[in-house]
Amino acid sequence: MAVLEIRGLTKRFGNTTAVHDLTLDVNKGEVFGFLGQNGAGKSTTIDMLLDFIRPTNGTATISGHNPQHDPRTVREHIGILPDDYSLYDQLTGREHIEFAITMNESDEDPEAILARIGLTTASDRPTGSYSKGMRQRLAFGMALIGDPSVLILDEPSTGLDPNGVEEMRAIIREEADTGTTVFFSSHILDQVEAICDRVGIIDDGELIAVDTVEGLRNTFNTRSTLILSVDSVPSSHGISDLEGVENIKYTDKTIEVSCTNPEVKSSVIARVEATGASVTDITIEQTSLAELFSKITTGGKIE
């Protein structure tokens, strides 16, 4: 079921088309990564979802509500971590959480939220003394309050150390598992790959690909490399005759096969085993999302 429905969304600033005719559905409980280079149109899209700016054309609805017509209901449904949030430097972390709880008319326990975002120890310190990562944790915690059905996160891992990234990832997964839809933008593609159910790639204002990472690999016909560890390398095996095998390299105990067709891997293994050789380990190296991204996108649009 689509929770986020975007139809023909377009935004022009003077002569610049920041977002052009964007159509997309994001489903309940899905973690969706919205990717693009600097200036591609990510923040403009998010700002239209939140009614911070108005589209030139098209619509976006969240759980059936149009943010332009029903901003209050939309705000009740979403938790937001914008890229330019501000905190009150004089107030403590706990006071921020308590404030967000009051604003959301929620009955959540501030201590539980502080513990979830790893800020228990720092909770009584004014946020003016927080590091970038601590501020980011707090802003993320505030976005979670009120059990939103949609979480919109703009570059959520900014400033986080590796543990912080890992903890945020776990929380995002927990939220999605309870039915929250997560829409987030990011440049950090290995993190996106690790967490997203699907990704959308926006380039120069246009949505140029929407799929699972696996689906993108198939569509863009990327190679994968199959590395077989064997007890002894057979001299004759017939692997090179298989359709989709591009290149084969050998060491004493390994056969490395570059495959253009993902289906061919099982045939390669079968042919090696048919020679009487024992396969002791199998490794598959696939194109990373970062490699796919640079293959799919053009040259950025920084002015």
Ligand SMILES: Nc1ncnc2c1ncn2[C@@H]1O[C@H](COP(=O)(O)OP(=O)(O)OP(=O)(O)O)[C@@H](O)[C@H]1O
């Ligand atoms: N208020 C504005 N006035 C004029 N042009 C704008 C405005 N906001 C954005 N743009 C332009 O729209 C395009 C898309 O910008 P946007 O901020 O949406 O990109 P982004 O993908 O979020 O980039 P980044 O990753 O750098 O944050 C850019 O060319 C930008 O210069």
